[in-house]
Amino acid sequence: MAFQMYDLKKSYYMVLAIIGLLGNLLAIMIFSRGNCGVSKCTTRYLVAMAIADLLVIIFEVILKKVIYYYEAPVFFLDITPACSAHDALCDAVIDCSVWFTIAFSFDRFVAVCCPNLRTRFCKEKTAAVMLSTTCILLCLKSTPIYFIYEPVKIVDNVPWFCYVKPNFYSDSGWVSYECFAKALTPLLPFALILLINTLTVRHILASSRVRKELKTHSNGEKNSDPEMESRRKSVILLFAISGSFIFLWLMFIINFLRYTFKGTFYTESELIFQDFGFMFRNFSCCTNTFIYAAAQSKFREKIKNALKSLVS
Template sequence: MRLSAIPETAAVYYPILAAVGGPVNIVTIVILYFKNCGLSKCITRYLVAMATADLVVIVCNVILHRIAAIYCQDTFLFYTPVCRFVLYMSPAAIDISVWLTVSFTFDRLVAICCQKLKIKHCTEKTAAVVISIVSSLFCLKNIPWPFAYNSYGDLGCWLSTNVYISPAWIAFSWIEQLLTPVIPFFLILFFNIVTVKRILRANRGRMSLRQRNTAGNEKDPELMNLRKSIVLLYAMSSSFILLWMTTVIHFLLFRITGDFNRRFIFHHVTAFEEAGIMLQLLSSCTNTAIYTITQRKFRNLFISVIKYPLTLIGQLVKCEGNLQ
């Protein structure tokens, strides 16, 4: 991707992402909250929280930050208090979304691999506590961000050069990048490897048992559920890893080459970095959908919701035609 092509690509990409990601997450929240999709209350809690965090990412990071910078310059969004709030909520929402994904992945690890701990951990109450702690911690963790920006009078938010030369800010930037996405990236990879190995081991044991006891021609519901779990976990981990890989590689190269310390002189955003941002924001449309769309009840409800406006429009057109 050429550097000169980045603004043109972003100008098209972010509005499409907002137009798709916003409605998808809203529909997901409504269906999961008000309808019975056959999911446990614990899983539903996590998925609603993840979809809500992803919706905040779409609103704050994509619409109020990225799209506003392209199409809405010189508006109230660029008053210093407003833009500082947006620049605070953008990383906070991403942090919460990522770490809820980590928490959910760990919850599924416990549910599959730790039967004794499952009884205490995989409950709606525990899920609510984990969601509250994760949200509170990362709201607190991002408090320094509004103070990283300077303004001219009451307008604008420009990143201070102190961020690149002050030891305190450099330390904060290390912590910020390690917490999201480096540590979650490797935690999700590790959790899914452990979980998939456990599923495969249980799958082999059950298939061996069935071969001894039956002719092996009948379908085993538990084996089918195990296979679905493997597909689901691979889909979730692969999506997160692929969409965040560019950002992780950029961070590692950025620090190893020492470009961070020189950036206050030549402040620029490379094509590689912008591509990583685009991909990581795309995960706000896929994190929850990957799991929920694999559930038959949710899929049917989701399709019904999508079809409803089209059906309504068709009925209105038909009625108007009959009146004429």
């Protein structure tokens, strides 16, 4: 079974790297040009999410998984400073990918459920400030990871490989940092996504019921409602992205909680469950492009035009 999982992961991460690179590059290119049927504010969030997902594919999937399984000779990553910096960058880009999704979900929640705040908050400048501030804070949060490693050996004054310092598991400062990092990602984002979606659904159901009753009383019959149709498209995009996040991170969350309370994995089935948790988590960086194509007609049109131009 171990050999089968090894072959599966080897093929899976190569396919994931190709799909993730092409899909996120396509999303960045199309949304950066604008005119995709979404506001400039929403476009900022979608581009930022695609960039973060692309960086996860590069640093986590290609430079860690693909290189490992295909034994690619990238020796500079074996040097201790490069290895430490790479782990810190992996942590930072994964956090950015997750929290940009939270920022987008909150922006759509404000746009749908808070009309008084919408005109002040849902602006392109506000989105830029939110995204840049989030990115800076998460990079600062990941910086200590660089200092948790020590070299395995030193050859000609060059430190090689990364080994976690023994005091990382016993020092109160490092233990507190690890607890904070685990709470920040993935526990808090998962809870926030569920909360935002619950509040959004409750507001939509209540407002839809009121609007239908008012239109029925005023016109005596049910007519189409452009406001509700526009809101429906926006909510479909929100629920597709956040729902995909919940589904693909769920196994990782369950695995994370079980490891937190139980400790080291002992059985082969637990290790396989852990592997699939990481595989689904990394796959979440490839799904948004397909969601955009399914939910946005103008995005599909842009893809068709790009393909026609490429063929011609």
